[in-house]
Amino acid sequence: MSLSKILIVVxxxxxxxxxxIGLWLHFQQQEKERQEQxxxxxxxxxxxxxxxxxxxxxxxxxxxxxxxxxxxxGLVRMAAMIEGALxxxxxxxxxxxxxxxxxxxxxxxxxxxxxxxxxxxxxxxxLVPYDSPxxxxxxxxxxxxxxxxxxVAQSLVGSTLPRxxxxxxxxxxxGAIEQRREMTERLQRLMxxxxxxxxxxxxxxxxxxxxxxxxxxxxxxxxxxxxELWPAxxxxxxxxxxxxxxxxxxxxxxxxxxxxxxxxxNAAQVVEQxxxxxxxxxxx
Numbered sequence: 001m002s003l004s005k006i007l008i009v010v011x012x013x014x015x016x017x018x019x020x021i022g023l024w025l026h027f028q029q030q031e032k033e034r035q036e037q038x039x040x041x042x043x044x045x046x047x048x049x050x051x052x053x054x055x056x057x058x059x060x061x062x063x064x065x066x067x068x069x070x071x072x073x074g075l076v077r078m079a080a081m082i083e084g085a086l087x088x089x090x091x092x093x094x095x096x097x098x099x100x101x102x103x104x105x106x107x108x109x110x111x112x113x114x115x116x117x118x119x120x121x122x123x124x125x126x127l128v129p130y131d132s133p134x135x136x137x138x139x140x141x142x143x144x145x146x147x148x149x150x151x152v153a154q155s156l157v158g159s160t161l162p163r164x165x166x167x168x169x170x171x172x173x174x175g176a177i178e179q180r181r182e183m184t185e186r187l188q189r190l191m192x193x194x195x196x197x198x199x200x201x202x203x204x205x206x207x208x209x210x211x212x213x214x215x216x217x218x219x220x221x222x223x224x225x226x227x228e229l230w231p232a233x234x235x236x237x238x239x240x241x242x243x244x245x246x247x248x249x250x251x252x253x254x255x256x257x258x259x260x261x262x263x264x265x266n267a268a269q270v271v272e273q274x275x276x277x278x279x280x281x282x283x284x
Contacts (some may be wrong), residue, residue, distance in 0.1 A: 010107070010225070011276060019051075043154045043155070043157075044155060045151045045152075045154075045155050045264050045267045045268050045271070046151075046264065047263065047264035049150075049151060050147050050148060050150075050151050050263045050264050050267060051147075051263065052218070053085070053146070053150050053151075054140075054143050054144050054146075054147035054263065056081070057078065057081070057139075057143035057146060057147060058107060058138045058139070058140055058143045061074050061077045061078050061079075061081065062074050062137065062138060062139075063132055063134070063136065063138065064077075064078045064130060064131045064132045064139055064140055064142070065131050065132055065133065065174065065175065066108070066132040066134075066172075066175060068133035068134070071132075071134060074132075075108055075130075075131060078106070078130045078131075078146070079097075079111060079130065079169075079171070082095070082111050082130060082146065082169050083095045083097070083111060085150050086111075086113050086150070086153055086167075088244055091150070091153055091154045091157060092157055093113040093114070093115075093153065093157075094113065094114070094117075095112070095113045096111070096112045096113070096114075097109040097110070097111055098110045098112065098186065098190065099186070100171050100172055100179075100182070100183045100186055101172075101179065101182040101183060101186065104201065108171035108172060109130075110168055110169065110170060110171065110183070110186065110187065110190070111130075111167075111168070111169040112166060112167065112168055112169075112190075113153070113167050114164050114165070114166050114167075115153070115156045115157075115159055115161065115164060115165040115166075115167075116159075116160075116161060116164040116165070118164070119164065119194060119195055120161075120162065120163050120164040120195055121195045121282070122162075122163045122195050122196045122197075122198045122282060123163055123164045123165070123166055123194055123195045123196070123197050123198070124163055124164070124165045124166070124197075124198065124199040124200075124201065124274060124277050124278060125166050125168055125191065125197055125199070125200045125201070126149070126152075126165060126166065126167045126168070126201045126202075126203060126270075126274065127146065127168050127170055127187075127201065127202045127203070128145055128146060128149045128167060128168070128169045128170065128202075128203045128204060128284065129142055129170050129171075129172075129173030129174065129202075129204050130142065130146050130169045130170065131170075131171050131172060131173055131174050131175060132174060133174045134174070134236075141204065142173075142174070144204070144263055145165075145203045145204025146169070146282045147161070147263065148203060148263055148266055148267045148270065149167060149203050149279075150265050151225070151264065151267040151270050152203070153167060155267070155271045156271065157275070158207075159275075159278075161186075161275070161279065162278060162279060162282065163198065163278040163279075164195070164277060165274055166194070168187065168190075170187070171183070171185060173204075187194055187238035198247065198280075199277045201270075201273070201274070201277075203270060230243055242266045244277040264278055
């Protein structure tokens with residue numbers, strides 16, 4: 001039999017077999033992801049749950065900063081709450097810790113968790129500060145950001161997306177400029193180890209407890225510090241909303257009541273935005 005006749009017979013068979021193997025591997029991967037996440041607990045966004053999480057942070061943990069012993073204890077407790085709430089025994093994610101500065105991952109760590117159980121060529125990073133300004137006793141605005149992030153993460157459990165969504169909880173967003181700079185450098189190195197980061201979102205304010213934050217720049221030094229992380233896609237959302245008249249300063253804002261329905265609505269908006277980004281056409 002001539003070579004051309006052999007190819008005519010063999011090539012279609014090989015294409016059919018290789019195509020079948022490819023489809024089998026694809027479905028096997030999807031099934032593996034479903035099995036890995038079967039213990040995870042997905043829940044729709046509920047205003048009561050968001051409010052409860054925020055209340056725990058504000059009332060039980062309180063201030064979260066390194067300017068006092070109480071603030072340092074608050075940071076430790078906040079990191080433990082994030083790890084526990086997102087972890088395998090609750091929402092169901094694997095949570096990893098990375099030192100934000102120095103070598104000790106147990107001191108003010110960066111906490112990471114991934115919606116997908118595998119690395120994708122392109123990723124979306126969601127940054128969530130978990131510290132609070134040292135001049136505020138409760139840190140309600142940053143607490144609202146963490147509480148909303150829990151609702152967002154739980155709503156995304158079990159999602160199969162073209163792009164992984166990675167949550168990064170940051171301990172020094174409101175700290176001294178040197179602390180923020182070192183943490184940012186660590187964060188940049190983490191991003192470079194992964195797939196291409198096509199979007200970076202921020203839940204909450206990185207700079208202050210402002211009621212509404214539309215951009216990252218609050219001062220020339222802060223703008224320079226964070227600008228490398230947001231070359232084209234900066235997107236910031238401050239989640240605290242006051243009921244009644246707006247307060248005049250941050251101290252008054254820190255003690256005013258918070259609308260739980262508004263927080264839940266914000267969480268739903270974040271989920272919708274993240275899903276839109278995750279399903280955008282891949283960049284060439």
